[in-house]
Amino acid sequence: MNEQRLSLYKVMKAEVEDELLHGMKVANLAFLLAKRVGFSYERSRELAIAGFLHDLGKLQVAHTAYEQGKEVLEVEEMVRRRSHVKIGYDILMRYDYSDFILESILYHHENYDGSGYPRNLVATDIPSGARVLRIVNMFVALVSDRPYRKAFDKETAIELMIDEVKNFDMRYFLAFIKMIHEIDIDKVIDFPKLEVDLWDKSDNLL
Numbered sequence: 028m029n030e031q032r033l034s035l036y037k038v039m040k041a042e043v044e045d046e047l048l049h050g051m052k053v054a055n056l057a058f059l060l061a062k063r064v065g066f067s068y069e070r071s072r073e074l075a076i077a078g079f080l081h082d083l084g085k086l087q088v089a090h091t092a093y094e095q096g097k098e099v100l101e102v103e104e105m106v107r108r109r110s111h112v113k114i115g116y117d118i119l120m121r122y123d124y125s126d127f128i129l130e131s132i133l134y135h136h137e138n139y140d141g142s143g144y145p146r147n148l149v150a151t152d153i154p155s156g157a158r159v160l161r162i163v164n165m166f167v168a169l170v171s172d173r174p175y176r177k178a179f180d181k182e183t184a185i186e187l188m189i190d191e192v193k194n195f196d197m198r199y200f201l202a203f204i205k206m207i208h209e210i211d212i213d214k215v216i217d218f219p220k221l222e223v224d225l226w227d228k229s230d231n232l233l
């Protein structure tokens with residue numbers, strides 16, 4: 028492997044690892060929030076799977092960008108980035124995932140006020156699983172290190188989310204804030220494991 032290819036490989040490997048870690052954190056929090064807002068155990072478990080796989084399309088998008096290795100306009104970059112929801116959906120469509128999982132993934136960037144993508148869906152037209160993922164995904168992104176900034180602490184993350192509250196289902200968001208203050212969030216965030224099957228299988232609140 029020549030040097031350029033090796034460094035490309037390292038960047039892509041790091042990106043895959045970051046995505047998997049992000050997916051695990053989102054899966055765990057999505058499972059917990061889904062249960063709190065009244066999803067059944069089975070639905071919550073399905074949402075954990077959707078949470079784990081929700082950004083699968085990003086890996087393909089990143090791969091394309093690295094291969095092309097070209098400068099792109101800002102708007103092209105935005106379209107490329109946004110395409111990850113449909114790409115992930117199309118990949119997973121070929122497998123035996125439920126419509127609930129597929130729709131949660133396809134619409135996880137829809138905003139409650141209709142300003143999201145890919146379809147500008149509004150309020151409860153957005154599937155319930157996607158509304159949960161929208162909240163959890165943003166929180167996990169904010170409390171994680173990014174190449175361009177350090178992680179925010181959870182209080183700051185919540186404040187930043189309150190500024191963006193138009194994006195969220197308010198009932199779910201309030202339940203999320205309550206949950207963040209009640210659970211050991213650091214355990215979920217810092218040591219993520221996919222262990223939903225070990226959790227309470229009844230429909231009782233965790």
Ligand SMILES: [Fe+2]
Pocket residue numbers: 081082111135136
């Ligand atoms: Fe995404």
